[in-house]
Amino acid sequence: MFDSAYSVKIDVFEGPMDLLVYLVRKNDVDITNIPIALITEQFLGYLDLLELMNIDYASEFLYMAATLAHIKSRMLLPAQEGDDEEDDPRLEIARPLMEYLKLKAASDILEQRDMLGRDTFKGNPFHNDDDEPLEEQLITIGLFELVETFRQLSENEYKTHVVDFSTNRMSVKERIIGILALLEIKDTLSFNELLEDHPGKFMRVLTFLAILEMAKMNLIEIRQHIQSGLLKVAYV
Amino acid sequence: MRKIIESLLFVSKEPLSIDRLKSLLPEIEPEQIKNEVAALVDEYTNRQGGFHLVQVAGGYQFRTRPECKIWVKRLNQVSPLRLSRAALETLTIVAYKQPLIRSDIEHIRGVDSGGVIRSLLDLKLIRVLGRKDIPGRPLIYSTTRFFLELFGLSDIKDLPTLKEIDALEKKQGDKNETSSSHEEKTLT
Numbered sequence: 204m205f206d207s208a209y210s211v212k213i214d215v216f217e218g219p220m221d222l223l224v225y226l227v228r229k230n231d232v233d234i235t236n237i238p239i240a241l242i243t244e245q246f247l248g249y250l251d252l253l254e255l256m257n258i259d260y261a262s263e264f265l266y267m268a269a270t271l272a273h274i275k276s277r278m279l280l281p282a283q284e285g286d287d288e289e290d291d292p293r294l295e296i297a298r299p300l301m302e303y304l305k306l307k308a309a310s311d312i313l314e315q316r317d318m319l320g321r322d323t324f325k326g327n328p329f330h331n332d333d334d335e336p337l338e339e340q341l342i343t344i345g346l347f348e349l350v351e352t353f354r355q356l357s358e359n360e361y362k363t364h365v366v367d368f369s370t371n372r373m374s375v376k377e378r379i380i381g382i383l384a385l386l387e388i389k390d391t392l393s394f395n396e397l398l399e400d401h402p403g404k405f406m407r408v409l410t411f412l413a414i415l416e417m418a419k420m421n422l423i424e425i426r427q428h429i430q431s432g433l434l435k436v437a438y439v
Numbered sequence: 440m441r442k443i444i445e446s447l448l449f450v451s452k453e454p455l456s457i458d459r460l461k462s463l464l465p466e467i468e469p470e471q472i473k474n475e476v477a478a479l480v481d482e483y484t485n486r487q488g489g490f491h492l493v494q495v496a497g498g499y500q501f502r503t504r505p506e507c508k509i510w511v512k513r514l515n516q517v518s519p520l521r522l523s524r525a526a527l528e529t530l531t532i533v534a535y536k537q538p539l540i541r542s543d544i545e546h547i548r549g550v551d552s553g554g555v556i557r558s559l560l561d562l563k564l565i566r567v568l569g570r571k572d573i574p575g576r577p578l579i580y581s582t583t584r585f586f587l588e589l590f591g592l593s594d595i596k597d598l599p600t601l602k603e604i605d606a607l608e609k610k611q612g613d614k615n616e617t618s619s620s621h622e623e624k625t626l627t
Contacts, residue, residue: 217525218550263550303547305601308608310531312599314522316590321519322505323591326449326490432561 219267220303222249227300234297234304239278243271270296349425352434353411356398372405378413379422382436386423391437440467441475448479454498454588496587497594520562520589529555530586533565534598537581540571544580556580564589 216222226245232238246268277292317323385392397410414436417423426435447463448455457476461469476499483491483501490503503511522530529552532544544552559565564586568579582595592598599607
């Protein structure tokens with residue numbers, strides 16, 4: 204085959220569980236009494252087909268195939284005394300399969316509920332978000348979102364190696380004063396605006412701390428753009 | 440009294456809970472508020488109008504009747520939230536097994552679920568509760584209030600239990616079986 208020159212990602216079977224469910228249904232077998240040999244053979248057949256079509260499949264499929272083969276090999280061992288039904292090796296796959304099917308059924312039921320915005324609508328002509336421009340709606344932001352923004356900003360930074368010999372470093376207090384001065388001129392500032400003039404991890408951490416401190420002191424408000432996820436700070 | 444409560448429910452953007460009504464209306468007996476809300480629910484149900492008062496996310500909200508959706512959609516051009524099968528599946532797992540960590544989800548689905556979790560977080564359908572105190576300190580997830588609002592659930596306990604679903608499935612399966620055996624009989 205061509206060396207990964209042409210690859211397609213299909214999501215007919217999103218994972219090995221999906222494929223297993225399909226095979227169990229196709230063969231119309233009872234989950235508690237799965238013919239392992241048959242299912243394993245068809246499972247591997249499907250993987251071969253994928254390979255033939257030069258489609259990459261995730262290692263989870265291989266893991267499942269190995270599990271199936273392992274179950275089959277354990278079933279071939281002669282039953283020992285003290286073995287009861289609970290020790291059927293097939294339970295290793297039957298249990299998660301049953302669990303998965305149950306949750307799949309639950310998700311179908313959830314999908315059939317009257318969904319807001321699809322089947323049912325809430326009223327209120329006065330509150331259709333007209334009072335605020337859509338791009339600047341206030342939403343509550345959790346700590347994890349703030350941290351995520353910081354992480355993204357860190358990734359964007361150029362990887363230049365600058366050795367910093369300076370010892371006089373700015374304090375959080377000084378940074379707060381700096382940000383307040385900027386806010387005097389412009390009412391709102393995006394996180395990017397605040398950070399782009401000041402490269403370097405130290406300044407970013409400092410700015411980040413200053414923003415958190417200011418939010419704590421109720422000096423500013425942190426807003427997030429609904430679509431782009433852009434964080435902005437604004438005077439209260 | 441009833442008209443006061445009705446007016447608040449009409450204007451409120453969020454579903455109004457009984458507790459919220461109680462704090463807004465200290466002049467009305469708490470017990471009476473509960474009764475009046477229940478009476479309002481009945482009133483709108485009996486009226487058979489274009490909208491009714493439903494219990495969602497721990498409160499009450501006026502919503503249009505599902506049977507009117509085609510026509511309301513003509514007016515309301517906003518496209519509804521679409522969830523992929525993977526997203527819906529993952530959301531269901533979070534809803535039923537919460538609080539849980541990513542590996543719990545992947546254990547059930549048998550497939551990497553990082554991307555789906557990320558998009559569910561972005562949609563505010565699930566949220567981070569904190570971190571689990573085990574190696575790696577993985578994030579713990581749960582569903583949000585918005586999830587309840589979206590699916591018109593009053594409480595997470597409103598969801599049918601997995602046992603109930605199981606029983607339902609079996610019932611349907613039996614029905615199919617009997618009908619197919621019936622067919623066989625008629626064939627022979």
